[in-house]
Amino acid sequence: MKILVCISHVPDxxxxxxxxxxxxxxxxxxxxxxINPNDEFGLTRAMWFKEKQGASVDVINVGGxxxxxxxxxxLAIGADKAIRVNTEAKDGYQVAGELAKVAQDGGYxxxxxxxxxxxxxxxxxxxxxxxxxxxxxxxxxxxxEVDGSSVTAIREIDGGKETVSTSLPLVVGGQKxxxxxxxxxxxxxxxxxxxxxxxxxxxxxxxxAVKSASVQFEKPAPKGAVKLVDxxxxxxxxxxxxxxxxxx
Amino acid sequence: MSVLVYTESEQGKYKKSAFEVASYGSALxxxxxxxxxxxxxxxxxxxxxxxxxxxxxxxxSDASFESFTAAKYxxxxxxxxxxxxxxxxxxxxxxxxxxxxxLLAVELEAxxxxxxxxxxxxxxxxxxxxxxxxxxxxAFTSISSDIKLVGVSNNSFGVTEKGGSATVESFAPDASxxxxxxxxxxxxxxxxxxxxADIVVSGGRGLKGPENWNMVEELADVLxxxxxxxxxxxDMGWRPHSEHVGQTGKPVASNLYxxxxxxxxxQHLAGINASKVKVVINTDPEAPFFxxxxxxxxxxxxxxxxxxxxxxxxxxxxG
Ligand SMILES: Cc1cc2nc3c(=O)[nH]c(=O)nc-3n(C[C@H](O)[C@H](O)[C@H](O)COP(=O)(O)OP(=O)(O)OC[C@H]3O[C@@H](n4cnc5c(N)ncnc54)[C@H](O)[C@@H]3O)c2cc1C
Ligand SMILES: Nc1ncnc2c1ncn2[C@@H]1O[C@H](COP(=O)(O)O)[C@@H](O)[C@H]1O
Numbered sequence: 001m002k003i004l005v006c007i008s009h010v011p012d013x014x015x016x017x018x019x020x021x022x023x024x025x026x027x028x029x030x031x032x033x034x035i036n037p038n039d040e041f042g043l044t045r046a047m048w049f050k051e052k053q054g055a056s057v058d059v060i061n062v063g064g065x066x067x068x069x070x071x072x073x074x075l076a077i078g079a080d081k082a083i084r085v086n087t088e089a090k091d092g093y094q095v096a097g098e099l100a101k102v103a104q105d106g107g108y109x110x111x112x113x114x115x116x117x118x119x120x121x122x123x124x125x126x127x128x129x130x131x132x133x134x135x136x137x138x139x140x141x142x143x144x145e146v147d148g149s150s151v152t153a154i155r156e157i158d159g160g161k162e163t164v165s166t167s168l169p170l171v172v173g174g175q176k177x178x179x180x181x182x183x184x185x186x187x188x189x190x191x192x193x194x195x196x197x198x199x200x201x202x203x204x205x206x207x208x209a210v211k212s213a214s215v216q217f218e219k220p221a222p223k224g225a226v227k228l229v230d231x232x233x234x235x236x237x238x239x240x241x242x243x244x245x246x247x248x
Numbered sequence: 249m250s251v252l253v254y255t256e257s258e259q260g261k262y263k264k265s266a267f268e269v270a271s272y273g274s275a276l277x278x279x280x281x282x283x284x285x286x287x288x289x290x291x292x293x294x295x296x297x298x299x300x301x302x303x304x305x306x307x308x309s310d311a312s313f314e315s316f317t318a319a320k321y322x323x324x325x326x327x328x329x330x331x332x333x334x335x336x337x338x339x340x341x342x343x344x345x346x347x348x349x350x351l352l353a354v355e356l357e358a359x360x361x362x363x364x365x366x367x368x369x370x371x372x373x374x375x376x377x378x379x380x381x382x383x384x385x386x387a388f389t390s391i392s393s394d395i396k397l398v399g400v401s402n403n404s405f406g407v408t409e410k411g412g413s414a415t416v417e418s419f420a421p422d423a424s425x426x427x428x429x430x431x432x433x434x435x436x437x438x439x440x441x442x443x444x445a446d447i448v449v450s451g452g453r454g455l456k457g458p459e460n461w462n463m464v465e466e467l468a469d470v471l472x473x474x475x476x477x478x479x480x481x482x483d484m485g486w487r488p489h490s491e492h493v494g495q496t497g498k499p500v501a502s503n504l505y506x507x508x509x510x511x512x513x514x515q516h517l518a519g520i521n522a523s524k525v526k527v528v529i530n531t532d533p534e535a536p537f538f539x540x541x542x543x544x545x546x547x548x549x550x551x552x553x554x555x556x557x558x559x560x561x562x563x564x565x566x567g
Contacts, residue, residue, distance in 0.1 A: 013495055013515045017384040037496045093359060118382050118495055123362050127350025136427040137318060139347040142489060156490055158343045158443040160435030166428040176496055177489045211359030216388035226538050231547030234559050240543055245525045247504040248471065
């Protein structure tokens with residue numbers, strides 16, 4: 001089985017978000033970038049398929065050279081090869097187009113991405129890849145088993161979960177649960193050394209269509225001070241929620 | 249040119265989000281100087297959308313749509329969009345809508361903006377405001393394709409009653425299977441889900457153990473709320489995965505979010521900040537959650553929550 005894991009390069013979850021150039025660009029100054037958490041869960045599941053079923057695991061990002069340290073980290077975790085499609089990621093449609101092309105040309109059977117990236121929160125790239133390739137798609141995936149070309153998976157739904165079955169080729173939108181938090185791997189020294197020797201291919205974009213653009217950003221207005229209610233006077237809380245906030 | 253909205257129902261009843269997307273679609277259609285139609289699957293009172301400005305409902309009555317699969321639904325909605333000559337398709341931010349939207353986008357070659365919280369200022373540049381960076385910022389995204397797909401963030405636009413009526417037409421899209429089959433579901437029956445709830449009651453590590461969740465559930469019951477939890481709580485298996493909220497869990501955009509024994513880490517806050525009113529109950533006055541909340545009680549959950557339940561019961565009983 002050939003697996004391709006889509007890696008989105010995003011600000012660390014603790015980052016304060018700022019913008020530059022008149023709030024038209026994300027300000028990467030002082031921001032530490034990481035593998036998108038949803039993709040890290042998917043990558044870890046891919047490593048399981050590599051170790052237990054002899055799958056090959058490549059990782060891919062659509063972006064500029066600044067994303068290479070993030071791809072190297074994925075190699076250090078254990079991926080065999082990294083691919084970077086050398087173009088600025090403008091919107092989900094364009095990114096999906098580039099990824100679908102590599103996935104198709106490379107004959108990948110299983111493409112694992114994340115439910116959403118925590119920066120632009122598009123939640124669209126994996127589904128679009130599937131539609132473009134004519135592959136099956138499972139989103140919010142919290143369990144994945146492959147036996148030959150048949151697949152069983154667990155999908156989180158609003159208020160619970162469901163079991164689904166399908167066959168390869170398949171695109172998955174993964175999240176926490178596809179492996180547990182405790183299964184995530186921190187690259188060790190050996191992994192980091194080996195990652196330096198592993199191939200990182202840079203391919204030129206095929207120039208797929210862009211259909212949207214984020215042109216302006218804004219930060220939420222600062223919050224007013226909290227109103228404290230005495231724990232011995234909870235009637236006041238109820239009254240505030242009823243009369244002032246009007247939410248109960 | 250027209251606007252099509254995809255309205256979700258469950259067991260024949262429209263969800264609240266159906267009325268919200270209808271309201272959004274109808275306000276948008278007004279701006280565009282056009283009409284709005286809706287597609288509904290197995291809804292009992294399909295015409296009810298008229299009250300929210302929908303002129304025509306394409307009613308699909310077909311048992312094979314009882315079980316949701318994304319590709320099948322995406323194909324049906326695309327067929328409706330083509331029939332209605334829709335240039336904008338509006339849907340909600342439920343897990344199912346987010347599942348089918350990218351498939352629908354490719355089918356219609358449409359640009360898609362998710363988590364949208366407002367109408368575009370003008371319909372020619374079609375620049376929509378959306379939640380991004382997991383609620384740490386807003387992005388203004390302009391969609392340039394001929395057909396546009398808008399996912400409205402729950403509880404962001406609200407519901408506007410217009411008192412109109414809608415014609416109901418039957419619509420019979422292709423219902424052939426889509427390659428993914430649903431073999432079984434495990435879903436708490438009769439419970440409000442985090443995505444649909446107006447109120448969410450959430451517990452953190454401060455509650456010490458799963459055996460203490462009775463009071464969280466009871467508080468939720470009194471309020472008609474959904475229950476949620478912080479990440480460590482689901483990691484330790486105290487509560488199911490599906491209740492984990494935050495940046496790496498489910499997003500919450502309720503009217504009221506009550507956090508009990510949750511410290512308010514940045515990853516937690518990011519995922520729940522789209523909620524309108526936030527209440528925190530925590531023993532530690534220095535807990536970061538107090539900076540993000542509207543109302544706070546510095547106190548022990550084990551004494552505050554039971555009292556709050558009793559007082560709320562009395563308040564509800566008094567009507
Ligand atoms: C990559 C990444 C992603 C993450 N994503 C998420 C996410 O999506 N969602 C999420 O929730 N977290 C997430 N986290 C974890 C987050 O950083 C915090 O660790 C977590 O939110 C803390 O959970 P908590 O508030 O329940 O526990 P704690 O931080 O341990 O807080 C417990 C609180 O309970 C209070 N308390 C104790 N006893 C009582 C009592 N008797 N009555 C009232 N209050 C009491 C304490 O004062 C304390 O404030 C993520 C972390 C990382 C690194
Ligand atoms: N530029 C990118 N390069 C590679 N994969 C990406 C990129 N952007 C998004 N993805 C993948 O698509 C998933 C969903 O992203 P999004 O649709 O942007 O929310 C991510 O979790 C990644 O797996």
